Amino acid sequence: MKIDFQLILAVGALAVFGTVLQARVAGEAPSLAPLVLGACAFAACACACAGDRVERLLRGRGAWIVWGLAVAVMGALLVFGRRYRGGLYLPGRINPSELVKICTVACVAAWLGAAKDLRDWMRVGAAGAVLAGAIACAGDFGLLAQLVFTGAAMLFVVSWWQGLLAFGALVGGFCLVSLHPVGHLATRFAVWRDPLADMTGAGWQTLQGLAAIVGGGVTGSGFKMGDMDAVPIAASDFVYAALAKDFGLVGCAVVLALWLLVFVRGLKAAAVRARAGETCGALFAAGLVSSLGVQTLLNVAGVLNALPMTGITLPLVSHGGSSFVVTLAMCGALLGLGFDTCPPSPAGSPRRR
Amino acid sequence: MRPRAKKDPPAKKFRTSPGAWRFAALGGALLVGVVALLVVHGRWLVQGPKDARFMRFLRRYGTRNASEVIPDHGAAVDRNGAALDIAPEGSVFQRVLDACALGAEGGAVRLSIDADLQTTAETLMKRKMGAVVALEPTTGKIRALVSAPRAAYLDRALGGLYPPGSTFKVFMAAAALSNGLEPIYNCPASGYRSGPSTPAICDVEARQAARKGRVWKGFGRIGMGEALMHSSNVYFAQLGVAMGPETFGHAVEVARLRDPVTVLSSADVPLVSAGGGVPDGLRAAQLAPVAIGQGALQLTPLAVAMVTAAVADDGLLLAPTLDEKARPELRAQAFDFAAAGRVKTMMRAVVRSGTGRACDIAGLDVCGKTGTAETGRGKDHAWFTCFAPQKQPRLVVTVLVEHGGFGAEAALPVARALLLKARELRYFDS
Numbered sequence: 001m002k003i004d005f006q007l008i009l010a011v012g013a014l015a016v017f018g019t020v021l022q023a024r025v026a027g028e029a030p031s032l033a034p035l036v037l038g039a040c041a042f043a044a045c046a047c048a049c050a051g052d053r054v055e056r057l058l059r060g061r062g063a064w065i066v067w068g069l070a071v072a073v074m075g076a077l078l079v080f081g082r083r084y085r086g087g088l089y090l091p092g093r094i095n096p097s098e099l100v101k102i103c104t105v106a107c108v109a110a111w112l113g114a115a116k117d118l119r120d121w122m123r124v125g126a127a128g129a130v131l132a133g134a135i136a137c138a139g140d141f142g143l144l145a146q147l148v149f150t151g152a153a154m155l156f157v158v159s160w161w162q163g164l165l166a167f168g169a170l171v172g173g174f175c176l177v178s179l180h181p182v183g184h185l186a187t188r189f190a191v192w193r194d195p196l197a198d199m200t201g202a203g204w205q206t207l208q209g210l211a212a213i214v215g216g217g218v219t220g221s222g223f224k225m226g227d228m229d230a231v232p233i234a235a236s237d238f239v240y241a242a243l244a245k246d247f248g249l250v251g252c253a254v255v256l257a258l259w260l261l262v263f264v265r266g267l268k269a270a271a272v273r274a275r276a277g278e279t280c281g282a283l284f285a286a287g288l289v290s291s292l293g294v295q296t297l298l299n300v301a302g303v304l305n306a307l308p309m310t311g312i313t314l315p316l317v318s319h320g321g322s323s324f325v326v327t328l329a330m331c332g333a334l335l336g337l338g339f340d341t342c343p344p345s346p347a348g349s350p351r352r353r
Numbered sequence: 354m355r356p357r358a359k360k361d362p363p364a365k366k367f368r369t370s371p372g373a374w375r376f377a378a379l380g381g382a383l384l385v386g387v388v389a390l391l392v393v394h395g396r397w398l399v400q401g402p403k404d405a406r407f408m409r410f411l412r413r414y415g416t417r418n419a420s421e422v423i424p425d426h427g428a429a430v431d432r433n434g435a436a437l438d439i440a441p442e443g444s445v446f447q448r449v450l451d452a453c454a455l456g457a458e459g460g461a462v463r464l465s466i467d468a469d470l471q472t473t474a475e476t477l478m479k480r481k482m483g484a485v486v487a488l489e490p491t492t493g494k495i496r497a498l499v500s501a502p503r504a505a506y507l508d509r510a511l512g513g514l515y516p517p518g519s520t521f522k523v524f525m526a527a528a529a530l531s532n533g534l535e536p537i538y539n540c541p542a543s544g545y546r547s548g549p550s551t552p553a554i555c556d557v558e559a560r561q562a563a564r565k566g567r568v569w570k571g572f573g574r575i576g577m578g579e580a581l582m583h584s585s586n587v588y589f590a591q592l593g594v595a596m597g598p599e600t601f602g603h604a605v606e607v608a609r610l611r612d613p614v615t616v617l618s619s620a621d622v623p624l625v626s627a628g629g630g631v632p633d634g635l636r637a638a639q640l641a642p643v644a645i646g647q648g649a650l651q652l653t654p655l656a657v658a659m660v661t662a663a664v665a666d667d668g669l670l671l672a673p674t675l676d677e678k679a680r681p682e683l684r685a686q687a688f689d690f691a692a693a694g695r696v697k698t699m700m701r702a703v704v705r706s707g708t709g710r711a712c713d714i715a716g717l718d719v720c721g722k723t724g725t726a727e728t729g730r731g732k733d734h735a736w737f738t739c740f741a742p743q744k745q746p747r748l749v750v751t752v753l754v755e756h757g758g759f760g761a762e763a764a765l766p767v768a769r770a771l772l773l774k775a776r777e778l779r780y781f782d783s
Binding site: 153156157160196207210213214217218244249252253256257259260263264267268270271274275286289290293296297300301304306 | 394395397401406
C-alpha cells in the first residue's frame with residue numbers, strides 16, 4: 001500500500017492557503033475550526049474509501065440509495081427552500097449542493113460502471129434527467145452546468161465516442177442558450193458579451209474583478225497590499241480576483257498548478273482502481289476529479305469573463321465552512337481510492353499480502 | 354485479506370472498461386483548460402490597458418494601482434457653481450462625478466448637489482458606515498448624497514440594499530390608506546403570529562419589559578396613527594396580512610419600488626440606482642415580516658427617501674435627479690392625496706410625541722419616522738427618515754447608519770443636525 005504524499009501536500013497547501021486568504025479578505029484572524037474539521041474529514045474519507053470499499057458499496061443497491069438521497073435533498077430544497085440573494089437554501093441557510101454533487105457522482109459512477117446493455121443506459125439517462133430537472137427547477141444553473149460537464153467527462157472515461165457526443169451536445173446546448181437566454185441568464189450572457197455596456201450596473205462586479213486582476217499585474221501588489229474593498233464578493237465567487245490582486249498572475253498560476261496536481265494524482269488513483277478491475281471505483285475517482293476540475297475551471301473562467309458567470313465557488317480557496325470541509329473529504333476519498341491494495345505482479349497473477 | 358473484486362464479463366456493444374489512456378486524456382483536457390485560463394488571464398494584462406473603454410472604467414472606478422497609472426478625474430460644480438471637493442478614492446460622490454465626466458469628457462458638469470449641505474453630511478457621517486440622502490420633494494433634486502466611508506467602492510446610498518425596518522411602515526400606512534384600509538387592531542404584549550409555525554412578531558416594549566422583568570400589557574386596541582407613533586410591529590404585521598398580496602403587490606407596483614432609478618442620464622453611462630428587493634408571490638401570512646420592513650425586503654437609502662418624498666409631496670413622487678438643469682419629472686402617483694396628508698399628520702405625531710421626539714425642532718414642524726432593522730448579525734441598522742416642514746415640505750432627509758443600533762439614537766442626530774444646517778442655508782424660507 002502506497003500513500004500518495006504529493007496529493008496530501010497539494011491539498012494541504014491549498015487548504016492552508018485558502019484559510020489564510022479568507023482571513024485576509026475578511027480582515028480577521030484565520031479560523032482554524034474548518035481546517036481541523038476538514039483534516040478529520042480528509043482522513044476519515046481516505047479510510048472509508050480505501051482500496052476496493054467504494055466498489056463494493058456501489059455494486060448492488062448502494063447506487064439507488066445514493067440517488068434517492070440526492071433526489072430527496074433536491075426535493076426538500078424545492079419544497080422547504082428559501083430564496084436568499086438569488087440562491088435557494090434550506091432553513092438555516094444550508095446549501096446542500098455539495099452533498100448533491102457527491103451523490104450524483106457516486107450513482108452515475110455506479111450505473112455507468114455496471115451498464116451492459118441499452119436498457120441500463122436508458123435507466124441511467126432517465127434517473128439523471130430526474131435529478132437534472134430538480135436542479136433546474138431550483139434554478140441552480142451553476143450546479144447544473146457543473147454536474148452536466150462532470151457527467152460528460154465520466155461518460156468519456158467509459159466510452160470514447162459517447163463522451164465526445166455528450167460534449168458536442170453540451171457545446172451545442174450552450175450555443176443555443178447563448179442565442180436565446182431567458183430570465184436572469186439573459187443578464188449573465190449580456191455581461192459576458194460586453195461587460196462595459198452597463199458598467200455601473202450589471203457589469204459592475206465583473207469589471208471590478210477584472211480591474212483587480214489588471215491591477216495585480218504579473219507579480220501582484222503583495223500580500224495585504226492590494227485594496228480588497230475594490231473586489232466585490234471577494235470572499236466567495238471572486239476570490240480569484242482577490243488572489244490576482246495580491247499575488248498576480250504568478251500566484252494564480254501556482255494555485256491552479258496545485259489544483260492540477262490534485263487532479264493528476266486523483267486520475268492516477270482512478271487508473272489504479274481501473275487496473276484492479278474496479279470500474280465503479282475508477283469512475284467515482286474520475287467523477288470526483290472532473291467535478292472539482294469543472295468547478296475550478298468554470299469559476300475562474302467566470303471571473304476572467306471567458307465564460308458567463310455561473311456563481312459557483314473556487315474549491316478550498318473560496319469562503320464557505322461546509323463546502324471547505326466537504327471538498328477536503330472529496331480529496332480524502334481520492335487519496336483512499338489510490339491505495340493500491342493488490343497490484344498485478346509482472347507475471348500477471350495477483351500478488352497477495 | 355480481501356478477495357479481489359470480481360471482474361465483469363466484457364460486454365460487446367456497450368462496454369464499460371476504462372483504459373488508462375482515457376484518464377490521461379481527461380488530465381490533458383484539464384491541463385489544457387488551466388493553461389487556457391492562464392492565457393486569458395495574461396491576455397487581460399496585455400490587452401486590458403489597450404482597451405480605451407475598459408481603461409476609462411478602470412481609471413474611474415478601478416483599483417488604486419490602476420488609478421495611479423492615469424491620474425485623471427472628472428470635474429463638477431455644485432448648484433451654485435462652486436467647485437466640488439473630490440477625494441482621489443472612489444467615494445459615491447466620485448462615482449457620481451465620473452458618470453458625468455464619462456458622459457461629457459472635459460468641462461465641469463453642474464450637479465444639483467449643495468456643497469455646503471454635502472460637506473456637513475459627510476462630516477456628520479465620519480467614522481460611521483452608512484448613507485445620507487437629502488432631496489427636495491417638490492422638484493426631485495438631490496441636494497446631498499453621502500456613502501460612508503468615502504473610500505469604499507460599495508455605493509451605499511444608491512446601490513446598497515438594506516432591510517428598511519420601521520421606516521417601511523410609512524409606506525405601509527400610506528398604501529393602506531390609499532386603498533381605503535384603516536383598521537383598529539388589538540396589539541397585545543404577546544405579539545402576533547401570522548401562522549401556526551411562524552415566530553410571534555412582538556413590539557420592542559415587550560422585549561424591553563421582559564429583559565427588565567417588568568410586566569407590559571401591550572398597546573391594547575389602537576389605530577394607525579398611534580401605531581405609527583409608537584412604531585408598533587404588532588399592528589403593522591396585522592395590517593400587512595390584512596392587505597394581502599394583491600393589494601400590497603399593487604401598491605408596490607404603483608410606487609415603482611422595484612424599478613431602478615436613473616439619477617443622472619448622460620450620453621455614455623447613466624448613473625442608475627439599484628432596484629428594490631421586494632419579494633413577489635408571497636402568501637398573506639408571509640407579508641407580516643415584510644410589513645415591518647424585515648424578512649426578504651431590501652431597499653436602498655434612496656428608495657426610502659423616495660417613499661418619504663412621495664408622502665411629503667401629497668402622494669406624487671418626482672423622479673430624483675442629480676442634474677441641476679433637469680426639469681422636474683413625475684415618476685409615479687404613489688399614494689392617494691388624502692392618504693398622504695393623513696400620513697403626514699401621523700409622521701408629525703411621531704416627532705412631536707413618539708419615537709422621533711429628539712428631532713422636534715422648534716418652528717420647523719418636522720415629520721419623521723425612526724427605524725431599527727434587524728440584520729441577523731451584529732447591531733441593528735439604524736434608520737431615520739424625515740421631512741420638514743409639515744405644511745409645505747422643502748427637504749427630505751434620510752439617514753442610515755449600518756449597525757448603529759436604535760434609529761432614534763444613531764441616525765436621528767445626523768438628520769437633526771442636517772436639518773439645522775439646511776435651515777441655516779435658508780431651505781425652509783418661503
